[in-house]
Amino acid sequence: MDAVVWTAVGSLTVWLWLLLGQGFFWRTDLRLPPRREPADWPSxxxxxxxxxxxxxxxxxxxxxxxxxxxxxxxxxxxxxxxxxxxxxxxxxxxxxxxxxxxxxxxxxxxxxxxxxxxxxxxxxxxxxxxxxxxxxxxxxxxxxxxxxxxxxxxxxxxxxxFDLVSQMARLRVESVWERLVVPAFVYFFAQLYPFRWIAxxxxxxxxxxxxxxxxxxxxxxxxxxxxxxxxxxxxxxxxxxxxxxxxxHIWLGLAERVDSVRPYPRLRDLWRMVARSAYAQLRHNPLLLLGTVLGLALVYLVPPLALVAGLVVGSAGTAAAGGLAWLLMTVTYLPMLRYYRQPRWLAPLLPVTAFLYLLMTVDSAVQHYRGRGAAWKGRTYARPGTVLDER
Incomplete structure (x- = not known):
């Protein structure tokens, strides 16, 4: 159980750092910055x-x-x-x-x-x-x-x-799978690219x-x-x-009245959307893939597993570390669910969604090595290193 305890403590440590040291990525109050209308509107x-x-x-x-x-x-x-x-x-x-x-x-x-x-x-x-x-x-x-x-x-x-101002459109959230997967997609994106750091x-x-x-x-x-x-x-x-x-000088934030109308009613629609570019995000690097899989497991899967394991074997330290990490995960996800007007009970299910994203990422790599790589609407694209890259 010592290894399990230390793994749970490691996950908790990561969550404490994510809470305070990753640009407050979990906050959803970043909207268009203060503005005044110009006297002469540019074309x-x-x-x-x-x-x-x-x-x-x-x-x-x-x-x-x-x-x-x-x-x-x-x-x-x-x-x-x-x-x-x-x-x-x-x-x-x-x-x-x-x-x-x-x-x-x-x-x-x-x-x-x-x-x-x-x-x-x-x-x-x-x-x-x-x-x-x-x-x-x-x-x-x-x-x-x-x-x-x-x-x-x-x-x-x-x-x-600003030379670039971008708003992340509010994606459609109507089907069961959209409710489970879509808010987490934006949450994970903000975790990778904290909006406050971008500006x-x-x-x-x-x-x-x-x-x-x-x-x-x-x-x-x-x-x-x-x-x-x-x-x-x-x-x-x-x-x-x-x-x-x-x-x-660039800026990125969440949109209030810019919406995606594209539906993703089935899991396979969302799976295709994520898997088509997940391995490209990792630069088609097997080591980055391995690190990502291990990282997702440590950050999102270990907390609930450690809580259950600690309760089963009577290890208070394991249960406490896992439970607290899961609580921090849940609390940081709540603002995104509020932004998407979704029920709060979805927040503790974030480990389930993270596991789906882990599988999508692995599938993205598998499809790449099968020659089906980043496919979209009838086109499949080669890895960047296989085309001329002008400097």
Whole structure:
């Protein structure tokens, strides 16, 4: 039992550090920073990459076209080889709803070394630059925006002097599996990339949420966006790192009125969403995979197991350490459940969700070595090291 006791104590120590020393990642009160409206509103071009998005476009595109923005703004939807009529549907929605001007175009198939999404983004940015915008809004086809979304993003960037302002859209949480998995996804992301550290100038932490990224056009040019990250599967984090490396000031927080309308009703839908990029996050490194699996086990699985083991064998120290670690885990998860308007009884189930994520991560590696790697909508991408990486 000595090894079990020390393992439980180790887990408790990690949780005490996570509670106080990881940028208060568990807090969910970080919203758009204080802002004032500019006297002259800068021009904005909205770039929307879309591949087979006919199912969600009616709920998302009209919200972009209806933006209440005082300055000049227009939308560029880039149809990335869709087979479901995404491009024509976008034109029909624009004719029916009006609002901001919409351009629909297609770049053709991506060349070697590019992911399809980033090739579409590149094409959209090239179209947008002919209008000489001050800002680019990069947003996904499944993201619905409140009417003042663009206005508040630009005001926040202008007031704070940010080169990049990103909001993590509130994901859909309706099915049983979405309730169990989705809030934890954002919780784990914030644990890896504490939002408060991201805005620190000169800091190493950089991340963005790809569904909603407002980017200064000149900052994108300095950072060579998207060419510098053209092979990235996790493109939002790679983009933020490139902007920060180029001297940009960036900000990321949770959204109030920017929502994803994409449903993930079944476990296999969520599994595919996580597994397609989990091993890429670990840079396809088996040692990082092993460390991640052991880390997840120590941090999330040991506490409840230690509590049960301690109670069974009568080891008060083991039970106390495991129980306290589980309590800290539960308490830090509650704010995220409140943000997603979910019941508090889900908080103690976080070890179950963490175990699912552990299995998804391992499956991501297995699929990679089977040659099925980062697959999305009919495309499978090679590891970054197999393509030319220009410096």
């Amino acid at each position: 904005v071009c909205v770039v929307v990459p879309a591949r087979d998005e006919a199912g969600v476009l009616p709920a998302s595109l009209p919200t972009l076209l209806a933006q209440d923005y005082p300055g000049r703004a227009e939308v560029f939807l880039v149809d990335d080889g869709s087979s479901d009529g995404t491009g024509e549907l976008a034109r029909e929605l624009a004719r029916a709803h009006g609002g901001l001007p919409l351009t629909v175009d297609s770049p053709g198939e991506p060349p070697a070394g590019w992911t399809g999404k980033l090739w579409a983004v590149r094409h959209g940015i090239a179209l947008a630059r002919t209008r000489e915008p001050v800002y680019l809004l990069l947003t996904d086809a499944d993201i619905a925006h409140a009417p003042d979304s663009l206005r508040t993003l630009v005001a926040a960037a202008h007031t704070g002097g 620190v100038r000169g800091g190493r932490t950089a991340a963005a949420a790809g569904g909603c990224v407002l980017l200064r056009a000149d900052a994108a040019e300095r950072a060579r966006i998207p060419d510098a990250v053209r092979h990235a599967v996790i493109d939002d984090v790679a983009l933020a790192r490139a902007v920060k490396r180029a001297g940009g």
